[in-house]
Amino acid sequence: MTPPPAPDSFPVYERKDFFRFELLHQSSKEGSRARVGRLHTPHGNVNTPGFVAVATNGALKAVDHDWGNQAGQELTFCNTYHLLLQPGPDVIKACGGLHKFVNRNRPIITDSGGFQVFSLAHGSVFDELNMKSRSNRHRSETSSVLKISEEGCLFRSYRDGRKVLLTPESSVQAQKAYGSDIIIPLDELHPYHIDSEALLRCVLRSHRWEARSLKEHLKDVRQQAMYAVIHGGVDPTLRKASCEYLTALPFDGFAVGGALGKDRDELIEVLRVTMPHLPVDKPNHLLGIADEPSIWAGAALGVDTFDSCFPTRIARHGTLLTQQGPVYIRKQVHKEDLRPLEEGCECFTCKRHSRAYLHHLYRAFEPLSATLLSIHNIAYMNGLMARIRAKILRNEL
Secondary structure, eight states, X not given: OOOOOOGGGSOOOOOOXXXXXXXXXXXXXXXXXOEEEEEEETTEEEEESEEEEEOTTSSBTTBOHHHHHHTTOOEEEEOHHHHHHTTOHHHHHHTTSHHHHHTOOSOEEEOOSHHHHHHHHHOOHHHHHOGGGOOHHHHHHHTTEEEEOSSOEEEEOTTTOOEEEEOHHHHHHHHHHHTOSEEOOOOOOOOSSOOHHHHHHHHHHHHHHHHHHHHHHHHSOTTOEEEEEXXXXXXXXXXXXXXXXXXXXXXXXXXXXXXXXXXXXXXXXHHHHHGGGSOTTSOEEETTOOOHHHHHHHHHTTOOEEEESHHHHHHHTXXXXXXXXXXXXXXGGGTTOOSOSSTTOOXXXXXXXXHHHHHHHHHTXXXXXXXXXXXXXXXXXXXXHHHHHHHHHXXXX
16 A cells, blocks of 8 residues: 655645634633634635535536625535536636626635546445435436546446546646635545545545645645545544544645435544644634534534535525524415514524515416525525524634
8 A cells, every 4th residue: 555655745734824713712611622713715705613514516506606795605515527518617717717707706715626526436324325326317317427546436427428537736737727725636536435545545545636626726826725634434543543644744624525324423533533633823724524513513523614515405495594593485384474584683584585575486387486495495504504603702612
C-alpha cells in the first residue's frame, strides 16, 4: 500500500488575506465543542454554524439566487460533476466564472465531482443497505463507470455518452475555471460495507489524490481556499489517522466526508471521534448532511457548516419545515386555511400567501408551488441556524 507524500514535501501553510475563519465564541457548556464563527471570503461573509443550500447545476431548484439571498442564504454548494458535463468548465470560464454565469454575488463552494462518480459505481449508502431499491436505471448508471485507477476515474457521460477522465488535477482545473470561493480535492468514496484492508487502501488513495489536488491548487491559488476531506469510514483509528495526515498539509479548512455511517447514531460517533482532531483556527464542513437532528448534534460537536438538498427536495414534494413540526401542504385540512405556513416567519412566501393558496398550487401541479415552498424551507433552515448560534452564544448548546 503506497503511502501519500510526506507533509514536509509541501510548503508551510500561510494565512490568506482573502480567506479566513474568525472564531467569535466558544461555548462554555460542559462537554460542548459548539462555537460561533464567521468565514471571510472574496464574495462576502458566512456566519457559522450555517446551512449550505445545494445548487447542483448552479441553480437552486425552482429558486433564483436573489430569492435565496432574501431567504438568508449565505453559502451555496455547486456540483463539479454535473457542471463538468453541462455546460462545461470552458463555457463557465468564458462567461466570467460561476458567480457571473449564475449571477450570484455571495460565496460558492464546489465539490470535486468524486462523490457523484463513485455513487454511480457503488450506489449510495441507502442503496447499499436497501438493495431491493435498486432499479434498472441505477444499474445503467453503474455501467457508466468504466475504470477506477490510481490515475483517476474514467466514466461515460450520462448526457452524450462521451468518455470523461476525472483526475485530481482535472477536478482542480475545472474548479479553477468555475472560480468558486472554496474548492474540494478529489477523493475516493468507498462503499459502507468494506473490509478493513480495503478501507485502508481507499483512505491511502484518497490521501494521495488529495495531495495531488493540493499540489495542483498551489500552482495557481488565485482567490480560492481548499478544504481537505477527512476519511476513514466508521473506523475511529483511521479517522484519527486521516486527521493527523491531512491537518499536517497546508489546507485552508477541512470537510468530514467518506462513508459517514448507516444511521444518525453512527454519524454522531464519527463526528465525536473526528472533530477533536481538527484545528480550531480553521473552518470545517460536514458533507451532505443537514437534517435538523443531525445539525443540532453536529453543531454541539463543533461543526461549522452543513450542506444538503433535503430542505428544497422535500419542499417540492409538499413538506414544509416549521418550528411546530412539518406541514404537509397537500392535505385537505389546508384547503380553506388562510394562515401563513408559519406565524412570525418573515420569508416571501409566508408574508404574501396563505396555506389555502399554497395547497391549491400544489394540488394543481403549478410550477410556482415548488418555488414558493422551497423559498420557505430555505428561510426556515437559515432561521434554524440563527437560533442555534443564539443558543451557543448563551452557552446553552
